[in-house]
Amino acid sequence: MAAQTPQQQAAASHRTPPVHTDPDAVSLETALLALADPVRRSLVRELARAGDWERTCGGFDVPVTKATLSRHFAVLRESGLLEQRDAGPKRLNRLRRAEFEARFPGLLDLVLRQDDGS
Amino acid sequence: MAAQTPQQQAAASHRTPPVHTDPDAVSLETALLALADPVRRSLVRELARAGDWERTCGGFDVPVTKATLSRHFAVLRESGLLEQRDAGPKRLNRLRRAEFEARFPGLLDLVLRQDDGS
DNA sequence: TCCATTGTTCGCCCAATGGCGAACACTCTA
DNA sequence: TAGAGTGTTCGCCATTGGGCGAACAATGGA
Numbered sequence: 001m002a003a004q005t006p007q008q009q010a011a012a013s014h015r016t017p018p019v020h021t022d023p024d025a026v027s028l029e030t031a032l033l034a035l036a037d038p039v040r041r042s043l044v045r046e047l048a049r050a051g052d053w054e055r056t057c058g059g060f061d062v063p064v065t066k067a068t069l070s071r072h073f074a075v076l077r078e079s080g081l082l083e084q085r086d087a088g089p090k091r092l093n094r095l096r097r098a099e100f101e102a103r104f105p106g107l108l109d110l111v112l113r114q115d116d117g118s
Numbered sequence: 119m120a121a122q123t124p125q126q127q128a129a130a131s132h133r134t135p136p137v138h139t140d141p142d143a144v145s146l147e148t149a150l151l152a153l154a155d156p157v158r159r160s161l162v163r164e165l166a167r168a169g170d171w172e173r174t175c176g177g178f179d180v181p182v183t184k185a186t187l188s189r190h191f192a193v194l195r196e197s198g199l200l201e202q203r204d205a206g207p208k209r210l211n212r213l214r215r216a217e218f219e220a221r222f223p224g225l226l227d228l229v230l231r232q233d234d235g236s
Numbered sequence: 237t238c239c240a241t242t243g244t245t246c247g248c249c250c251a252a253t254g255g256c257g258a259a260c261a262c263t264c265t266a
Numbered sequence: 267t268a269g270a271g272t273g274t275t276c277g278c279c280a281t282t283g284g285g286c287g288a289a290c291a292a293t294g295g296a
Contacts, residue, residue: 015262015273028228032154036147037254058272068255070274089263089272106224110146133243133292155284175243186285188244207242207293 013086023080023096023103031104034079039064040072041111044081047095048112056090081108131204141198141214141221149222152197157182158190159229162199165213166230174208199226 034040039062046060057073058066073093076082080103083094100108152158157180164178175191176184191211194200198221201212218226 013262028232029154029156029159032150036150036154038147039254041147056272064254065256066273067257067275071254074274086263089270091273104228107228110222110225114146131292151283157284176241182284183286184243185245185287189284192244204293207240209243 015086017086018077018084018091020083021078021080023099026078026080026103028104030079031081031100031107034075034081035107035111037072037075039068040076041114043072043076044095044108044111045114047082047093048097052094053085053087053092055093057084057093058090133204135204136195136202136209138201139196139198141217144196144198144221146222148197149199149218149225152193152199153225153229155190155193157186158194159232161190161194162213162226162229163232165200165211166215170212171203171205171210173211175202175211176208 042062043060047055073082081096081100083096085092160180161178165173199214199218201214203210
């Protein structure tokens with residue numbers, strides 16, 4: 001089973017691929033608002049624990065419906081925190097850890113450290 | 119003009135002093151939400167440029183009424199970012215820079231750096 | 237003792253946000 | 267080609283948050 005490049009994936013798909021925002025184009029306000037939500041922080045933490053492209057959208061343990069979940073993923077994409085790739089009917093996720101860290105040094109660490117329950 | 123201690127101020131005042139929250143008791147969510155607002159970020163930046171106890175509440179250049187401004191100051195107090203002291207009819211302000219930095223390393227720097235307009 | 241100054245509180249409005257179910261679109265397999 | 271699985275979009279609703287003016291409270295000076 002040879003690994004497919006993102007280009008191959010996009011070519012084979014009739015689906016519009018997810019729209020991403022580069023962390024460098026994200027304002028501090030957008031970043032803070034994205035991370036201010038507890039569900040999204042939970043998603044970010046789960047993503048950080050897993051490897052890149054390991055987790056599918058439906059496989060997260062959050063107490064919301066898939067409609068709400070889909071919206072949260074969109075917010076994470078727009079804030080430069082999340083990259084997504086289509087793989088068949090599923091959508092794989094990757095936390096843009098290094099890029100986001102370069103844009104907002106220390107911010108992601110505060111969320112991942114989670115020395116409190118918030 | 120001898121400097122008055124906070125104790126002397128409080129003793130001479132019939133006013134209930136402002137309620138403060140220690141940064142150590144502040145959740146990450148509260149901190150992020152406090153700094154997610156552009157008016158409050160502007161206040162924090164002005165406070166950082168000025169010296170401790172230098173600025174009075176009314177002396178900030180923000181496009182809101184004093185009612186709204188008062189609410190913003192309350193939020194900053196509750197998030198451990200602001201300390202206030204009564205001085206006559208005025209209220210003096212101090213950014214709790216070191217304490218907040220110890221609680222949320224790097225977060226305040228992101229706001230003060232303001233390498234973008236947000 | 238009045239009154240201008242300073243700041244808070246209250247009630248109200250409006251916009252933004254998060255939540256949901258239902259419907260839709262796409263992919264892959266049977 | 268039918269259907270199961272996955273995820274997005276579309277209303278809709280409830281809550282939250284920021285904004286305002288008006289009224290109130292406290293201080294200090296005239």
